[in-house]
Amino acid sequence: MATHPEAAALLARSHRLGSDPRNTNYAGGNASAKGTETDPVTGGDVELMWVKGSGGDLGTLTEAGLAVLRLDRMRALVDVYPGVEHEDEMVAAFDYCLHGKGGAAPSIDTAMHGLVEAAHVDHLHPDSGIALACAADGEKLTAECFGDSVVWVPWRRPGFQLGLDIAAVKEANPQAIGCILGGHGITAWGDTSEECERNSLHIIRTAEQFLAERGKDEPFGSVLEGYAALSAGERRERAAALAPYVRALASRDRPQVGHFNDSEVVLDFLASAEHPRLAALGTSCPDHFLRTKVRPLVLDLPPTAPLDEAVARLKELHAEYRAEYAAYYERHALPDSPAMRGADPAIVLVPGVGMFSFGKDKQTARVAGEFYVNAINVMRGAEAVSTYAPIEESEKFRIEYWALEEAKLQRMPKPKALATRVALVTGAGSGIGKAIAHRLVAEGACVVVADLNGGNAQAVADELGGPDKAVAVTVDVTSEEQIADAFKAAVLAFGGVDLVVNNAGISISKPLLETSAKDWDLQHDIMARGSFLVSREAARVMIAQELGGDIVYIASKNAVFAGPNNIAYSATKADQAHQVRLLAAELGEHGIRVNGVNPDGVVRGSGIFAGGWGAQRAAVYGVEEEKLGEFYAQRTILKREVLPEHVANAVFALTGGDLTHTTGLHIPVDAGVAAAFLR
Incomplete structure (x- = not known):
């Protein structure tokens, strides 16, 4: 069966947006299109929505990765929505709105796309947009940057209520092309796929220009004495010597595969005077901290410290990290919360050397590191024009230990026999x-x-x-x-x-x-x-x-x-x-x-x-x-x-x-x- 023209336009737009890391991170964000098709049962017209399904990546999205829903049934859910206390139940309700067989499972963001009155909608996680979203005075800065063409939406956990909020914002602001979602990202819309893409890129590039023109020269402060990057050869030698010890710490609960990144972005951040404060605040965008954990482990020694001293200090910091993570879990866990998944860090930062990131396989480890680079860019942007202010710790916990996130993890295929080896x-x-x-x-x-x-x-x-x-x-x-x-x-x-x-x-x-x-x-x-x-x-x-x-x-x-x-x-x-x-x-x-x-x-x-x-x-x-x-x-x-x-x-x-x-x-x-x- 031929791909519907609106779905084809959606796929092409998704590939263009998803192929540029300035627009969104790997597997981050989603996009949708609405259109009319013939109902195979009645022979009449039926309004449908095609939207990126759960777990997909915009840059590599295929038709099989789209969820296809009937708009009449999806929008009818508004009448039975029980309120934010029960909104997790709405995800299961999306299954009753699906059109035909196959397709991807609808994601938590499906309501955002279905409830907004626009033929095409993009929800993206650009570093520039999240920098404004995570600035202490993000609402004021959004108005300064965009006037009334882009509207501020305060932080709300992704879900049905957020979809209702954005739909209401669009209806109340007919001149707007999109919104900044506090602590999260951006959403843009348009009557055509081309207009939607143009609006998304306008928000992203305008925010980039605003941060560049308005931002101060050294948002991370001056270089911390003794913390400048080692030479490329020295970095690789030091990283190779540390790697097995770091992996041992990251694998205390379960074995992990590692990835090393000594890019200029990472090294500059770790050389700065403000990196201990900012790293302790953790990441903000849900896509970020789900992969990087709420904060990294940071070695607090200069890169020239003796190797045995660095290894010993890493072990001390790891014990502290595990205790603090367990305390974080205990502070926020409810009787029905999923069990703690592990207290080891996913990101380990070594000043002057680089970043080690970890995951269940190489791709997961590499992507976790890419997300922390995104987080560094967000911190730089927010600190350049304001103060970096991520969402509250309690909100991070609600996302990390969300029942829906746990269900997604439980659906993952069983690891192969040599996974992580x-x-x-x-x-x-x-x-x-x-x-x-x-x-x-x-x-x-x-x-x-x-x-x-x-x-x-x-x-x-x-x-x-x-x-x-x-x-x-x-x-x-x-x-x-x-x-x-x-x-x-x-x-x-x-x-x-x-x-x-x-x-x-x-x-x-x-x-x-x-x-x-x-x-x-x-x-x-x-x-x-x-x-x-x-x-x-x-x-x-x-x-x-x-x-x-x-x-x-x-x-x-x-x-x-x-x-x-x-x-x-x-x-x-x-x-x-x-x-x-x-x-x-x-x-x-x-x-x-x-x-x-x-x-x-x-x-x-x-x-x-x-x-x-x-x-x-x-x-x-x-x-x-x-x-x-x-x-x-x-x-x-x-x-x-x-x-x-x-x-x-x-x-x-x-x-x-x-x-x-x-x-x-x-x-x-x-x-x-x-x-x-x-x-």
């Missing part, structure tokens, strides 16, 4: 490593794709969905410096590392008398020494995080039972197998499990076999190289060829949550080689 896989640019990376991402993990071939690593990271799912690092596992850099990249990308797969490998098949010391050293450097170096760096991060972890070695059947003409390869695989035993015994006290996988005959998709090992082994066994996989399969008990995906399955079995009490184990993935049975 960050994995680093070596040799992940091809073959077994690539298959492992794909399986881990499919199960919810974030993955650092590490490979000597940076191009291959980047290609795999792109396949996996890009930086919210996977990042690529170029690393030679024989280099301590490159391994350290790879882990720094991992903790800056995702906050830490929980799962490491030692997969990088090489093989040179030669008889003993033809095996040179160089052949021996190369294979031991990459697999034995490389695995040791990677595991050592992984342990440092995991111990600092206090979240336990997994280290998995991709060893080989050859670690137990070796074929002819591969002394160096088989010896180094035996070394890896013994590292599993040694590290399992040593790291268990930290909750770090160390296990291994022993594959055999993985020919298809294997980087090692494609690099010459296949031809060498085929020559040893006297078979054609393209039939080597079949040859290996026929000598197994199951007569099945082993593929990279089968090895990836074993890695998931070890790390996916069912084998929580297993460490020091080697799983054969060889289709059954009796001589390699573990005894």
Whole structure:
């Protein structure tokens, strides 16, 4: 069925508005259109409203993300509205106004769009508009900025009553093109989609110009002595050193994925004399504090403080933060309030270094940080022309622990087995490593794709969905410096590392008398020494995080039972197998499990076999190289060829949550080689 012209215009407008962060934040705000369509039952005309549904994003909105409602039924709800004490009940009533099947669930803002007498309505969260909305004298400033073309609406929690308020304001002010919602954002309207968009942009750009022209030069005050930003390189080093400790604090109640931001906006705010006061006031717009919590945790030390002193102070501040958050909950919770969801911060600010933000996945963590940048911009604008005055703490609690918000959270799909876990896989640019990376991402993990071939690593990271799912690092596992850099990249990308797969490998098949010391050293450097170096760096991060972890070695059947003409390869695989035993015994006290996988005959998709090992082994066994996989399969008990995906399955079995009490184990993935049975 063709998209209705008004709905098509709405989608196009939404994409234009939502693609510019000056207009609204990610998933923030909503837009609507009204129009007439033929009722499929009566054949007559029916007035409909298309509006962005709950949880959608304007910039990427599709027709499936629209809720479609009958206007006659929606507006009839006014007659049965029981008042603000019961207005949450009205959200369920929207379901009885829906037109046809499918579509998105109506959001709490549906009434705002349906009750306002305008064909098109935008509700947005621009930083400039919220700055006026959160200024101590916002009503006066709104009049100075817009005259009578934009009307002030005092703070009211989103819902049916706010829709009635805005409808009344529009009716009483026919000259107005929109309104500033105290503590919240803006709403604009128009008879056509073009007029509505034009009015929205006029409000946003006029507010921007007003703040720029009327605002003072240093709204955050002078630079705090000793708090200026470190150089870019120093910031990254300091952030990487702090990240595992910060993630440990943010994950006390439940594991979190992290994101790091050292943009100029953040650094300038943290260098200012007023940042402690402003940060303590918290954010205001509901979209902001639902993702950032009511306030951040702020380290009150200069960036040059010794690392151990900074870590110790962060722990002290975290204990204070948790106590204060619990007290905030107790101050405002009612008998029917949802249980406290956790007392850890979502935003941690480190002067001179940057901002760490956290969430249930990388996108959530990144967006939380983006929202705090929005909040900084709001504070700057409000302080430039007035004083920043967010909504009352009690109102923030009503939003954060709103029954409707709780219901939305309960509707979220169950997390995947590896959700919140960050994995680093070596040799992940091809073959077994690539298959492992794909399986881990499919199960919810974030993955650092590490490979000597940076191009291959980047290609795999792109396949996996890009930086919210996977990042690529170029690393030679024989280099301590490159391994350290790879882990720094991992903790800056995702906050830490929980799962490491030692997969990088090489093989040179030669008889003993033809095996040179160089052949021996190369294979031991990459697999034995490389695995040791990677595991050592992984342990440092995991111990600092206090979240336990997994280290998995991709060893080989050859670690137990070796074929002819591969002394160096088989010896180094035996070394890896013994590292599993040694590290399992040593790291268990930290909750770090160390296990291994022993594959055999993985020919298809294997980087090692494609690099010459296949031809060498085929020559040893006297078979054609393209039939080597079949040859290996026929000598197994199951007569099945082993593929990279089968090895990836074993890695998931070890790390996916069912084998929580297993460490020091080697799983054969060889289709059954009796001589390699573990005894």
